[in-house]
Amino acid sequence: MTAIPARAWQVVLDAVERDLLDGRLSPGDHLPPERTLAADLGVGRSSVREALRVLEVLGLIRTAVGSGPSAGAIIVARPGGGMSALMRLQVAAQGFAVADVVKTRLVLEGSIVAELASGTGVIDLTASEQILTAMESQPLTEAEFLALDTQFHLSLAQASGNQVITATMAGLRSAIEGYARAGAAHLASWPATSARLMLEHRGILTAILAGQADAARLAVHAHISGYYAETHLASASTTTASPTTR
Amino acid sequence: MTAIPARAWQVVLDAVERDLLDGRLSPGDHLPPERTLAADLGVGRSSVREALRVLEVLGLIRTAVGSGPSAGAIIVARPGGGMSALMRLQVAAQGFAVADVVKTRLVLEGSIVAELASGTGVIDLTASEQILTAMESQPLTEAEFLALDTQFHLSLAQASGNQVITATMAGLRSAIEGYARAGAAHLASWPATSARLMLEHRGILTAILAGQADAARLAVHAHISGYYAETHLASASTTTASPTTR
DNA sequence: TGTAACCTGTGGTCAGACCACACAAGAAAG
DNA sequence: CTTTCTTGTGTGGTCTGACCACAGGTTACA
Numbered sequence: 001m002t003a004i005p006a007r008a009w010q011v012v013l014d015a016v017e018r019d020l021l022d023g024r025l026s027p028g029d030h031l032p033p034e035r036t037l038a039a040d041l042g043v044g045r046s047s048v049r050e051a052l053r054v055l056e057v058l059g060l061i062r063t064a065v066g067s068g069p070s071a072g073a074i075i076v077a078r079p080g081g082g083m084s085a086l087m088r089l090q091v092a093a094q095g096f097a098v099a100d101v102v103k104t105r106l107v108l109e110g111s112i113v114a115e116l117a118s119g120t121g122v123i124d125l126t127a128s129e130q131i132l133t134a135m136e137s138q139p140l141t142e143a144e145f146l147a148l149d150t151q152f153h154l155s156l157a158q159a160s161g162n163q164v165i166t167a168t169m170a171g172l173r174s175a176i177e178g179y180a181r182a183g184a185a186h187l188a189s190w191p192a193t194s195a196r197l198m199l200e201h202r203g204i205l206t207a208i209l210a211g212q213a214d215a216a217r218l219a220v221h222a223h224i225s226g227y228y229a230e231t232h233l234a235s236a237s238t239t240t241a242s243p244t245t246r
Numbered sequence: 247m248t249a250i251p252a253r254a255w256q257v258v259l260d261a262v263e264r265d266l267l268d269g270r271l272s273p274g275d276h277l278p279p280e281r282t283l284a285a286d287l288g289v290g291r292s293s294v295r296e297a298l299r300v301l302e303v304l305g306l307i308r309t310a311v312g313s314g315p316s317a318g319a320i321i322v323a324r325p326g327g328g329m330s331a332l333m334r335l336q337v338a339a340q341g342f343a344v345a346d347v348v349k350t351r352l353v354l355e356g357s358i359v360a361e362l363a364s365g366t367g368v369i370d371l372t373a374s375e376q377i378l379t380a381m382e383s384q385p386l387t388e389a390e391f392l393a394l395d396t397q398f399h400l401s402l403a404q405a406s407g408n409q410v411i412t413a414t415m416a417g418l419r420s421a422i423e424g425y426a427r428a429g430a431a432h433l434a435s436w437p438a439t440s441a442r443l444m445l446e447h448r449g450i451l452t453a454i455l456a457g458q459a460d461a462a463r464l465a466v467h468a469h470i471s472g473y474y475a476e477t478h479l480a481s482a483s484t485t486t487a488s489p490t491t492r
Numbered sequence: 493t494g495t496a497a498c499c500t501g502t503g504g505t506c507a508g509a510c511c512a513c514a515c516a517a518g519a520a521a522g
Numbered sequence: 523c524t525t526t527c528t529t530g531t532g533t534g535g536t537c538t539g540a541c542c543a544c545a546g547g548t549t550a551c552a
Binding site for chain 3: 064071
């Protein structure tokens, strides 16, 4: 069929993918041991390991040494880690511009809060509430604050129930985490900025609970682009087609 | 520092990432040969290869055998392939629900066409035009049609200039490509559906060129969710909180 | 001068070995 | 009989060494 002989590790990757699609493998299942997999597919164990490493980084499997039910390679399908690694490295390698990452956050988070605000069903925002309360209850260092900030934004995505958007947002966030942290040092007054950010968080949550979709979207928009404008890191302006990409 | 000794392949991954962040590596540069990398980092060559395999799948490097300037591992930073692999496998492993993928497409593509429509600068849509013309010029098989359909949607993302959204869309699209193809077989009349899809494409493009952001967003929304509703694959309803996720 | 043969460095792959680890089954002690 | 310890076994993690295919450059030859 194909004149090009597939590379050995690709054979393994394809076999696993086919097993997943055909239902022979499901989340929670164990992959065969590496040595068995190698023998079954007619490739070397190192090739199997290369494929498993890819699956691990992509968040499809988790590996553990030892023996027993918890050992071996297990299908987990946690997209967050893989998305983070991918976006972090692409930003590092200049495949992704930071400005584009911020703009994508605006799009995704804006539609998330708008959907949450206009959602008909019961929506659980207690997790977001708790994170906000934790942020406000005591003074935090910049790193602690940013960690909770990440959790807050992520909790909104999780409340929407969309796993794709949640994972993508987690990836985007982690990709520019270093920039956000570095930018905090450029601020004129960290206490002033953090106080403002907390107020904006409250405003976002209030708009969602009040069912004001447009207000929530605008609040998120101002929140995100405001911080990045203040830290001089990305010109995430509101609607203008930014020239930074080109 | 860390009581947990990092795994060997992660040492390599971290080293490459640090080199990227510090500017010691840039797109177009060669990575050191595997054997050199192994010796420099004090790990075995197989561990280096596992890391390089990850970087390759993630779209960060391209490898070639032989000698000369084109051989070896070269930084390329092409996010598309990695994003596609990640999303395809996550859908296969049920980490991503197809309904969520479709909903994310709605969000991203909706905001893309809205931004294109309201864009102040000159926007080049000739590529999208040409693809549409190619689709309309002759009868196509389902596979050919879907391939051009993918190209059309992707060309819009590329016109927006946002590399993150473009790559994400490419990944989402490829993740459900199999479902789209399988769904085409369930249609009552493929010629009728394809004709409708082409008309909708024209409508989207017209709305963009006319500067009607909301109309373009609605047209894209109807276009995408309509096809998936028709193929009974995903209940990508307009605004209702879908219960399919849980 | 042109061509052909050779050499070198690269990734691709495999085989084998050893280690650390976690669990299970059996043996030993109470 | 119960508890505790020892041993065995299977797993991933890693390294080493070897060989191959390939692409380019280099050299020798016509």
